[in-house]
Amino acid sequence: xxxxxxxxxxxxxxxxxxxxxxxxxxxxxxxxxxxxxxxxxxxxxxxxxxxxxxxxxxxxxxxxxxxxxxxxxxxxxxxxxxxxxxxxxxxxxxxxxxxxxxxxxxxxxxxxxxxxxxxxxxxxxxxxxxxxxxxxxxxxxxxxxxxxxxxxxxxxxxxxxxxxxxxxxxxxxxxxxxxxxxxxxxxxxxxxxxxxxxxxxxxxxxxxxxxxxxxxxxxxxxxxxxxxxxxxxxxxxxxxxxxxxxxxxxxxxxxxxxxxxxxxxxxxxxxxxxxxxxxxxxxxxxxxxxxxxxxxxxxxxxxxxxxxxxxxxxxxxxxxxxxxxxxxxxxx
Amino acid sequence: xxxxxxxxxxxxxxxxxxxxxxxxxxxxxxxxxxxxxxxxxxxxxxxxxxxxxxxxxxxxxxxxxxxxxxxxxxxxxxxxxxxxxxxxxxxxxxxxxxxxxxxxxxxxxxxxxxxxxxxxxxxxxxxxxxxxxxxxxxxxxxxxxxxxxxxxxxxxxxxxxxxxxxxxxxxxxxxxxxxxxxxxxxxxxxxxxxxxxxxxxxxxxxxxxxxxxxxxxxxxxxxxxxxxxxxxxxxxxxxxxxxxxxxxxxxxxxxxxxxxxxxxxxxxxxxxxxxxxxxxxxxxxxxxxxxxxxxxxxxxxxxxxxxxxxxxxxxxxxxxxxxxxxxxx
Numbered sequence: 223x224x225x226x227x228x229x230x231x232x233x234x235x236x237x238x239x240x241x242x243x244x245x246x247x248x249x250x251x252x253x254x255x256x257x258x259x260x261x262x263x264x265x266x267x268x269x270x271x272x273x274x275x276x277x278x279x280x281x282x283x284x285x286x287x288x289x290x291x292x293x294x295x296x297x298x299x300x301x302x303x304x305x306x307x308x309x310x311x312x313x314x315x316x317x318x319x320x321x322x323x324x325x326x327x328x329x330x331x332x333x334x335x336x337x338x339x340x341x342x343x344x345x346x347x348x349x350x351x352x353x354x355x356x357x358x359x360x361x362x363x364x365x366x367x368x369x370x371x372x373x374x375x376x377x378x379x380x381x382x383x384x385x386x387x388x389x390x391x392x393x394x395x396x397x398x399x400x401x402x403x404x405x406x407x408x409x410x411x412x413x414x415x416x417x418x419x420x421x422x423x424x425x426x427x428x429x430x431x432x433x434x435x436x437x438x439x440x441x442x443x444x445x446x447x448x449x450x451x452x453x454x455x456x457x458x459x460x461x462x463x464x465x466x467x468x469x470x471x472x473x474x475x476x477x478x479x480x481x482x483x484x485x486x487x488x489x490x491x492x493x494x495x496x497x498x499x500x501x502x503x504x505x506x507x508x509x510x511x512x513x514x515x516x517x518x519x520x521x522x523x524x525x526x527x528x529x530x531x532x533x534x535x536x537x538x539x540x541x542x543x544x545x546x547x548x549x550x551x552x553x554x
Numbered sequence: 555x556x557x558x559x560x561x562x563x564x565x566x567x568x569x570x571x572x573x574x575x576x577x578x579x580x581x582x583x584x585x586x587x588x589x590x591x592x593x594x595x596x597x598x599x600x601x602x603x604x605x606x607x608x609x610x611x612x613x614x615x616x617x618x619x620x621x622x623x624x625x626x627x628x629x630x631x632x633x634x635x636x637x638x639x640x641x642x643x644x645x646x647x648x649x650x651x652x653x654x655x656x657x658x659x660x661x662x663x664x665x666x667x668x669x670x671x672x673x674x675x676x677x678x679x680x681x682x683x684x685x686x687x688x689x690x691x692x693x694x695x696x697x698x699x700x701x702x703x704x705x706x707x708x709x710x711x712x713x714x715x716x717x718x719x720x721x722x723x724x725x726x727x728x729x730x731x732x733x734x735x736x737x738x739x740x741x742x743x744x745x746x747x748x749x750x751x752x753x754x755x756x757x758x759x760x761x762x763x764x765x766x767x768x769x770x771x772x773x774x775x776x777x778x779x780x781x782x783x784x785x786x787x788x789x790x791x792x793x794x795x796x797x798x799x800x801x802x803x804x805x806x807x808x809x810x811x812x813x814x815x816x817x818x819x820x821x822x823x824x825x826x827x828x829x830x831x832x833x834x835x836x837x838x839x840x841x842x843x844x845x846x847x848x849x850x851x852x853x854x855x856x857x858x859x860x861x862x863x864x865x866x867x868x869x870x871x872x873x874x875x876x877x878x879x880x881x882x883x
Contacts, residue, residue, distance in 0.1 A: 351624020
C-alpha cells in the first residue's frame with residue numbers, strides 16, 4: 223500500500239496544502255452556515271461536520287471521478303470534498319432552484335449525480351443498501367469503480383448495517399465502508415448503545431478487512447483509504463474503515479448538548495484536524511501564519527460570493543410543487 | 555395477434571415468460587430475491603431461469619429484505635434494470651424503509667436527478683391457509699405513496715405483459731401477484747407481449763351496476779356477475795389493473811352508464827383502496843349515482859388459519875351479489 227501511495231500521491235508539500243485547504247473550506251462553509259442559521263436565512267435540520275473534516279478530505283483522496291459516494295445527512299464535508307460547486311451547495315442550503323437538488327433536499331439531501339454523489343440520506347443506515355446496489359451495478363457491468371459509503375457509529379446498531387455487511391462481503395462488492403465514529407448517535411454515547419464498541423471488530427466478523435483509523439489526521443485517513451481502495455480495485459471485495467473522530471458542535475442546530483461534558487469536547491478540540499495538519503506544516507516550514515490567513519481569507523471570499531448568489535437566486539415556483547414526484551410525462 | 559398460435563399456459567408460466575423475455579432483451583435486467591435461483595422461486599415462478607441465465611443475473615439473496623431491496627434501488631439508480639422479488643407482501647414491510655424513504659423519494663429529493671427504474675414483484679393475498687403473517691393484501695398501503703406505481707395483474711395476459719412495460723418506466727413499479735392466481739390456467743397467443751399499464755379494463759360489459767375490483771378478487775367478482783345475470787341484473791366488471799395511478803376515467807365512465815357501484819377489495823376495509831376509489835367516485839361522479847357506493851372488503855382481522863374462518867374473512871361471490879342487489883334496490 224505504501225507503494226501505491228508513493229506512486230500516485232502528488233508532491234508532498236503541495237499535497238498537504240491541498241488537504242489543508244479542503245478541510246478549511248469545509249470548516250469555513252459550515253461556520254457560515256451557523257451564522258446563516260442563527261440569522262434565520264437557512265432552516266430545517268443542519269448537521270455540522272466541524273471536527274470531522276479530516277475524514278471526508280482524506281477518503282476523497284483515494285477516489286477518482288469514476289467512483290461513487292453515498293452519504294448521510296451530515297454530508298456537507300463529503301459534498302465539498304467531492305468537488306461539488308460552492309454555489310450549488312449554498313443555494314441548496316437556501317432552498318433555491320439553483321441548489322444541487324433544486325432546493326428540494328436542503329442540508330440533508332445534497333445530490334450531484336454527474337459527480338456520482340448519490341446523496342445525503344437522512345435515515346440512519348438507509349444509505350448502506352444503496353451503496354451496495356451501486357457497487358453491484360458496477361460489478362455486473364465489469365466497471366472497476368469503488369463506492370464509498372459514509373455512515374456514523376449510530377448506523378452500526380441498525381439491522382440494515384448488518385444486512386449490508388453480509389451482502390457486500392458475500393458478493394464481494396467494491397464498497398469502501400467509511401464508518402465515522404464520532405462517539406455519539408445524536409445524544410447516545412457509543413458505550414450506551416453498543417454491546418461491542420470495537421466497530422472494526424464487528425465489521426471484520428463479516429469476513430472483510432476492517433481496521434480503526436485516526437480520523438483526526440487527514441494524512442492517516444488518506445493512507446488508509448488509498449490502501450483500502452486499491453485492494454478493492456484489485457478485486458479484494460469490501461473494506462471497512464472505522465474513522466475515529468469527534469464532532470465539535472452539537473448534533474444539529476436544535477441540540478442543547480446536555481449529554482456530554484464540555485471538558486470532553488475541549489479535550490478533543492486539542493486534536494482539531496485543521497490545527498493538527500497546519501502545525502505539522504508550520505513545523506516543516508511549509509506554512510506561515512500569513513499563508514494560513516491568506517488561505518482562510520480567500521475561502522471566506524469564495525463562500526461569501528456563493529451566499530450572495532444564493533440570496534439572489536430564484537426559488538422553485540409553487541406551480542412546480544409536485545414536479546419530480548414522477549419522471550417527466552408521467553402523472554400520479 | 556391475428557393468426558398467432560394459441561398456447562395453453564398458466565399465470566406462473568406467463569410471469570416466467572415475461573422475466574425470460576426481459577432478460578433476453580436487456581442486459582441491464584437481472585432478477586434478485588430469496589430463493590429465486592436454485593430453489594426456483596418460492597412460487598416456482600423463476601424455475602429454470604438460473605440454468606438459463608446464470609447466478610450473476612438470477613441472484614439468490616440472504617434473508618435481508620431491506621438490504622436487497624435497497625441494493626435494487628441503488629443498482630437502478632446506477633443504470634441497471636433490476637427485478638427484485640419479495641416472497642410476500644408481509645415480508646416487504648422489512649424493506650418498507652427502502653421502498654418509501656428511498657425508491658419513492660429519491661427522484662424528488664434530488665431535484666429530478668436520481669430516477670429509480672426498479673421493478674419489485676411480490677405475492678399478496680390470502681386463500682391458502684397460511685395464516686396471519688403470509689396472507690394480507692397490503693397493496694392498498696403502497697398506493698398511498700407518491701413516487702411509486704402499483705400494478706395488480708389479474709389475468710394471464712397481464713401476467714405476461716405488465717413486466718416489460720414496467721421495466722421501461724423510469725420510476726419504481728411494484729407488481730402484486732395474488733398467490734391464488736399462479737395456477738390459473740388458460741390460453742395466450744404465442745406472441746403475447748407487453749401491455750399497457752395505465753388503463754383499467756372492462757372485463758365484463760354491463761348496464762345495471764359497476765363492480766370494481768383487481769387482482770385476486772377478479773375471478774370472484776366475475777362469478778358474482780354471472781349469478782347476478784341469472785337474476786336479470788347486468789353487471790359491468792372493471793379490473794383496475796393499475797392501483798396507482800388509478801384510471802379515474804374508466805371508473806367514472808362506467809358509473810355514468812350504470813349509476814350504481816360495488817367495490818370489491820381483499821384489503822381491510824378501513825383506509826382501504828376501496829375507500830379511495832369510493833371517494834373519487836363521490837368527488838367526480840356524485841350526480842351520476844342512484845345509490846350509495848357499496849364496499850365488499852376483507853374482514854378486519856389478522857388472517858386466521860382454519861379454512862372456514864379464512865373464507866369468512868375474504869370477499870365471497872355471494873356477498874358481492876348481495877351488495878349489488880342492495881345497490882340496485
